[in-house]
Amino acid sequence: MSFEYLLPYESVPHKYVVKSEEPTDPQYGFEPLKRPLAYYIDCGMVNLDKPSGPTSHEVASWVKKVLGLEKTGHGGTLDPHVTGILPVALGPATKVVKALLSAGKxxxxxxYLHEEIPEEKIRNVLNIFTAQLYQRPPLKSSVARRLRMRTIYYTQLLEVKNQFALFRVGCEAGTYIRKLCFDIGEALLCGAHMAELRRSRTAEFREDDTLCTLQDLNDAIKIYREEKDASYLRKLISPMEKAVQHWKKIYIRDSAVDAIAHGAGLAVAGVLYLEKSIERHESVAIMTQKGELVAFGESLLSTSAILKNDHGICAKPTRVFMKRGLYPHWNKEAKVITP
Structure with missing residues (x-):
């Protein structure tokens, strides 16, 4: 994808600054891709290709049934007739889907245009709508019909044939493309409506080799149960850390992980390196050196203040993901789990 068609977080590269250095102990925790299978599934997400027909909730429920899980959750509702990317979080990882709200889609x-319109005129109107817009959700929607502002990050006219126009749109979560089509038709003075829609991306969940259908998932679990081969299943499930690639991060010492898992605040002394541009009261992802998501947190200090101080609490956890006991407790040994 060219620079012109990047979601906002992609145009700002991650830059980290080091506060301290310390090796990680390989006997505690796991690199996300090397977790034991049961734990890997509980900390996983499926990049599902939603078919036309069922609701997003029904699709997530089918995934739950296929994998034999207690719960699943999806990262953004698609109308029944809309197809495409539907990230489905598995088991305890359902708590991570809120991270996708800030990434864009x-x-x-x-x-379908109600009259034939020249291609250049359509392109010009699309450019006008590449901005912050006021939208009121349509009558058939899952939210209250209150006026709200949403941002269109980019548009790209792909093809025009007769009265049909095919275009790509990158937008803020919660944007109604059906309403956007209606507004474009009004601006063109001809009227228009959405004929078909496919979601091609949600944050780092794309139409790539991880995209799978319900049948793919069913085949993968069948192969695992009958042949004890989990390689295909692992290919279709991504670690939940994929959902926070766009978040600002703080990486911490092994000795600080279990305290966070018990709900304690993150002490400045526990920080090893962190994003260069963190501000006070900003949402952050607290990570281990192995790349595991420990918790979502609220930063109580900016990056510069964290680097200057040696004492005090710099972030408080708002949602914990790390299981207790996988890393050393402050007064007892951690459980060592082998893959």
């Missing part, structure tokens, strides 16, 4: 839309 991309759609491919087929719009």
């Amino acid at each position: 991309e759609y491919i839309c087929l719009m």
